[in-house]
Amino acid sequence: xxxxxxLGLISGGIYAIFALGVVLVFRGxxxxxxxxGEIGTVALYFAYFLVxxxxxxxxxxAIGAIALATLIGAAFEYxxxxxxxxxxxxxxxxxxxxxxxxxxxxxxxxxxxSPRDLPAPTRAGVELFGVRVxxxxxxxxxxxxxxxxxxxxxxxxxxxxxxxxxxxxDPTAVRLVGVPLSRLTLxxxxxxxxxxxxxxxLVEPTVGFITPGYxxxxxxxxxxAAVIGGLTSLPGAFVGGVVLGIAEAAANHWFGQYGxxxxxxxxxxxxxxxxxxxxxxxPDLRRRLxxxxxxxxxxA
Amino acid sequence: xxxxxxxxxxxxxxxxxxxxxxxxxxxxxxxPLLGSTPLLSDPHALLLCRASGIxxxxxxxxxxxxxxxxxxxxxxxxxxxxxxxxxxxTGTHDLRLPWLAGVVAAAxxxxxxxxxxxxxxxxxxxxxxxxxxxxxxxxxxxSLFRVERIGGGSAGKVIPRPYVGGWSFSDNATYLSLALIxxxxxxxxxxxLVRSRFGRAFQAxxxxxxxxxxxxxxxxxxxxLAFALSGAVAGVGGAVFGTAFGxxxxxxxxxxxxxLLVVIVVIGGLGxxAGVVAAAxFAVLLPDVLIGIFGSGIRGLDLVINAAxxxxxxxxxxxxxxxxxxxxxxxxxRRRGGEPPLPPTRPNLPSLGRPSGMPEPRRLRAGRPVLDxxxxxxxxxxxxxxxxxxxxxxxxxxxxxxxxNGAGKTTLFNAITGALRPDSGRxxxxxxxxxxxxxxxxxxxxxxxxxxxxxLVKGQSVYENLLIAQHLAAPYxxxxxxxxVGASRWYEREIRERADKTLEGLGFQRFAxxxxxxxxxxQQRIVEIGCALVTSxxxxxxxxxxxxxxxxxxxxxxxxxxxIRDVLGRTVLLIEHNVPxxxxxxxxxxxxxxxxxxxxxxxxxxxxxxxxxxxYLGTAPVRxxxxx
Numbered sequence: 013x014x015x016x017x018x019l020g021l022i023s024g025g026i027y028a029i030f031a032l033g034v035v036l037v038f039r040g041x042x043x044x045x046x047x048x049g050e051i052g053t054v055a056l057y058f059a060y061f062l063v064x065x066x067x068x069x070x071x072x073x074a075i076g077a078i079a080l081a082t083l084i085g086a087a088f089e090y091x092x093x094x095x096x097x098x099x100x101x102x103x104x105x106x107x108x109x110x111x112x113x114x115x116x117x118x119x120x121x122x123x124x125x126s127p128r129d130l131p132a133p134t135r136a137g138v139e140l141f142g143v144r145v146x147x148x149x150x151x152x153x154x155x156x157x158x159x160x161x162x163x164x165x166x167x168x169x170x171x172x173x174x175x176x177x178x179x180x181x182d183p184t185a186v187r188l189v190g191v192p193l194s195r196l197t198l199x200x201x202x203x204x205x206x207x208x209x210x211x212x213x214l215v216e217p218t219v220g221f222i223t224p225g226y227x228x229x230x231x232x233x234x235x236x237a238a239v240i241g242g243l244t245s246l247p248g249a250f251v252g253g254v255v256l257g258i259a260e261a262a263a264n265h266w267f268g269q270y271g272x273x274x275x276x277x278x279x280x281x282x283x284x285x286x287x288x289x290x291x292x293x294x295p296d297l298r299r300r301l302x303x304x305x306x307x308x309x310x311x312a
Numbered sequence: 313x314x315x316x317x318x319x320x321x322x323x324x325x326x327x328x329x330x331x332x333x334x335x336x337x338x339x340x341x342x343x344p345l346l347g348s349t350p351l352l353s354d355p356h357a358l359l360l361c362r363a364s365g366i367x368x369x370x371x372x373x374x375x376x377x378x379x380x381x382x383x384x385x386x387x388x389x390x391x392x393x394x395x396x397x398x399x400x401x402t403g404t405h406d407l408r409l410p411w412l413a414g415v416v417a418a419a420x421x422x423x424x425x426x427x428x429x430x431x432x433x434x435x436x437x438x439x440x441x442x443x444x445x446x447x448x449x450x451x452x453x454x455s456l457f458r459v460e461r462i463g464g465g466s467a468g469k470v471i472p473r474p475y476v477g478g479w480s481f482s483d484n485a486t487y488l489s490l491a492l493i494x495x496x497x498x499x500x501x502x503x504x505l506v507r508s509r510f511g512r513a514f515q516a517x518x519x520x521x522x523x524x525x526x527x528x529x530x531x532x533x534x535x536x537l538a539f540a541l542s543g544a545v546a547g548v549g550g551a552v553f554g555t556a557f558g559x560x561x562x563x564x565x566x567x568x569x570x571x572l573l574v575v576i577v578v579i580g581g582l583g584x585x586a587g588v589v590a591a592a593x594f595a596v597l598l599p600d601v602l603i604g605i606f607g608s609g610i611r612g613l614d615l616v617i618n619a620a621x622x623x624x625x626x627x628x629x630x631x632x633x634x635x636x637x638x639x640x641x642x643x644x645x646r647r648r649g650g651e652p653p654l655p656p657t658r659p660n661l662p663s664l665g666r667p668s669g670m671p672e673p674r675r676l677r678a679g680r681p682v683l684d685x686x687x688x689x690x691x692x693x694x695x696x697x698x699x700x701x702x703x704x705x706x707x708x709x710x711x712x713x714x715x716x717n718g719a720g721k722t723t724l725f726n727a728i729t730g731a732l733r734p735d736s737g738r739x740x741x742x743x744x745x746x747x748x749x750x751x752x753x754x755x756x757x758x759x760x761x762x763x764x765x766x767x768l769v770k771g772q773s774v775y776e777n778l779l780i781a782q783h784l785a786a787p788y789x790x791x792x793x794x795x796x797v798g799a800s801r802w803y804e805r806e807i808r809e810r811a812d813k814t815l816e817g818l819g820f821q822r823f824a825x826x827x828x829x830x831x832x833x834x835q836q837r838i839v840e841i842g843c844a845l846v847t848s849x850x851x852x853x854x855x856x857x858x859x860x861x862x863x864x865x866x867x868x869x870x871x872x873x874x875x876i877r878d879v880l881g882r883t884v885l886l887i888e889h890n891v892p893x894x895x896x897x898x899x900x901x902x903x904x905x906x907x908x909x910x911x912x913x914x915x916x917x918x919x920x921x922x923x924x925x926x927x928y929l930g931t932a933p934v935r936x937x938x939x940x
């Protein structure tokens with residue numbers, strides 16, 4: 013039980029960071045970004061290039077990776093999103109699909125399909141309920157929690173954050189009030205991408221190698237976590253990530269013996285469908301419970 | 313009858329038997345003939361077989377994205393389900409049924425999976441389907457297709473080539489015939505879909521869910537239907553695609569291929585069948601062409617090119633290849649001197665009977681109102697938008713609803729038509745309590761409405777909008793619609809005749825094929841009123857019909873409104889700001905302010921009441937002897 017909890021929290025922290033990036037971009041721009049995962053992978057490949065090929069320290073690789081992720085996010089905003097002001101958010105979401113495929117294809121083209129290895133920053137670790145927990149994993153969970161609460165208060169408490177929220181509601185009105193809209197969206201897309209780079213860096217030591225599409229496999233869980241948390245709530249995204257992490261660990265613990273491949277994705281799909289089913293039928297149910305049944309055959 | 317002759321040339325008329333027969337014969341004969349020459353090598357034949365499967369899959373995604381406006385990022389999982397189902401049904405170690413049975417099973421499996429996944433995701437607004445389908449893509453690729461019983465383990469699943477008697481399709485060029493025939497059949501089914509009430513309902517849902525519901529379309533059901541149809545077609549694509557390979561593994565159905573399918577559909581042009589199929593062949597053949605030119609070092613670059621094309625298309629040409637072609641064609645037509653047509657004269661509303669596809673309206677006992685609204689309350693967060701509003705509308709009258717901006721008039725309209733659920737209060741239509749009925753069911757009882765911001769499908773032609781508006785008048789089944797056999801032909805003929813008559817009455821014949829979005833605001837309004845009346849509803853709700861009209865046009869509108877009442881014998885509830893117009897046409901007037909009904913009665917008397925004047929002018933300049 014303790015083991016399930018520890019394993020669940022470890023992966024839940026990573027999912028939560030991805031989910032935070034999704035929610036940040038969605039709240040700030042109304043666009044659901046599907047590219048966050050591959051931005052993380054590309055950042056990781058860059059870190060691999062710096063650390064393993066150029067023999068630079070891990071920290072330099074990490075900074076370089078997050079810088080590159082931020083740059084990709086900014087470039088996408090500057091090159092694509094900004095030119096699509098009139099387009100509906102769905103078109104922009106499809107454009108992020110294009111970016112995903114572009115980055116994925118680029119990874120294959122440059123690095124090939126074989127796995128690449130980025131050494132972990134330290135060999136340190138502690139034993140918890142029979143699970144070895146590394147500093148990166150603890151950092152991931154704490155960072156996710158801090159970011160969830162911190163970003164929430166930035167959005168709610170600062171002018172900058174309120175500008176972001178207002179911009180998502182009505183961009184024209186915000187521009188008329190004098191808020192530099194383009195700077196806001198540039199910041200959001202960059203920050204969302206930076207979060208992907210961060211999440212990818214923190215999870216890499218747990219898995220130990222990089223392949224094309226690597227971070228997308230984790231990102232889709234983060235996306236599901238964001239959906240479970242309601243898509244607009246940063247704390248909800250954190251909770252969603254942890255819930256999915258624990259559900260996955262529990263499923264592995266109790267159903268792992270049946271040898272179903274890709275159990276993680278089955279768990280994610282089932283949990284998400286159940287939550288959506290509940291959410292889509294809840295209003296009807298509530299209405300039925302609140303309103304006493306009227307006698308049959310009565311017309312107004 | 314001049315209107316009819318205009319529409320004889322429409323592609324929508326008559327079964328294109330020759331076209332499909334020619335296509336089928338070509339598909340059957342060409343590949344084997346070419347296969348025996350150096351023009352079509354064996355590897356190229358195989359490539360084209362795969363491309364046919366991908367093209368069918370692209371058509372399936374186009375049904376969902378292009379027609380119904382929903383996104384699936386896991387469409388290739390449905391293709392995979394189709395392929396593995398075919399293997400299980402036809403495989404020599406499994407059921408050993410004929411190939412055609414495999415294709416049917418693949419379609420069924422695809423549809424079933426779509427229903428299972430779509431039911432929770434499509435009742436909610438937003439991109440939930442996109443997120444859920446990504447998960448489906450991963451579950452298929454990483455889990456389901458790796459299960460030994462389904463995916464055949466590491467060796468993969470064998471899907472034998474079909475054979476008839478002793479004659480087999482093992483040769484790639486021969487199998488290409490079959491793959492192309494499948495593509496032609498799917499193409500034709502898709503053509504039929506677009507021309508049926510189902511395809512039109514999808515278009516309406518994509519354009520605006522509220523408008524679709526006002527035409528009687530059950531939005532949640534049609535979104536689910538679009539997804540299920542799309543899943544079935546994807547399953548067929550999987551059968552064709554998988555049989556081309558002969559053996560498939562889970563890795564043939566990766567997530568990235570689902571994304572590629574989105575790229576294909578967007579580059580080809582959302583909603584354009586030909587564009588999407590062309591883009592599918594382009595995407596499958598591109599790597600081969602690139603390798604042929606630059607050598608094998610270039611492998612993988614095709615995806616980079618495709619993805620870059622997608623981003624470019626989305627940002628610059630949102631209508632894709634098909635859109636670019638249409639634009640060029642239009643430019644040429646305009647240069648040839650196609651002047652913009654003249655605005656129509658004052659419309660005569662056609663007097664159409666009840667469509668045969670709709671039930672007779674309920675008999676109303678004498679003295680009962682057509683519409684009876686009691687105690688409606690609507691709250692938006694802290695704002696009481698409608699506060700205990702009640703009103704009644706008697707048969708054969710025009711009742712006006714006035715009030716300053718934000719008084720809650722449109723919100724009350726939405727509560728009456730079912731576009732939103734009030735927090736409390738009851739609505740009775742034709743003596744029947746409809747408070748618990750959704751909007752599309754209320755429309756079916758005989759309520760037509762217009763919207764403040766024009767409730768039409770702007771991208772579609774005037775004629776097409778008149779057909780969309782008759783969704784309820786042609787209640788034929790899906791099978792009949794997709795095959796154009798039986799009931800659909802009869803109903804379609806009737807609603808097309810009604811559309812023709814309406815066009816003629818409105819004086820819009822020359823605009824029949826013009827997209828509604830190109831018309832002026834006033835013209836759009838007239839088309840919208842025509843659409844609201846084309847199914848002969850008992851009650852018509854008009855939301856600010858004179859908004860944006862010139863004074864002269866507004867005067868014409870008054871005559872039109874009187875025609876609706878006196879010539880057509882309909883009942884009208886009218887939101888209007890134009891006081892002269894209101895005083896001119898209404899029999900009774902309600903005035904709302906801050907969510908409440910503050911006055912009602914004889915129009916000329918009501919507008920002079922001090923509380924009404926206060927509501928409009930903000931002060932109470934009550935003087936002696938105020939007159940209208």
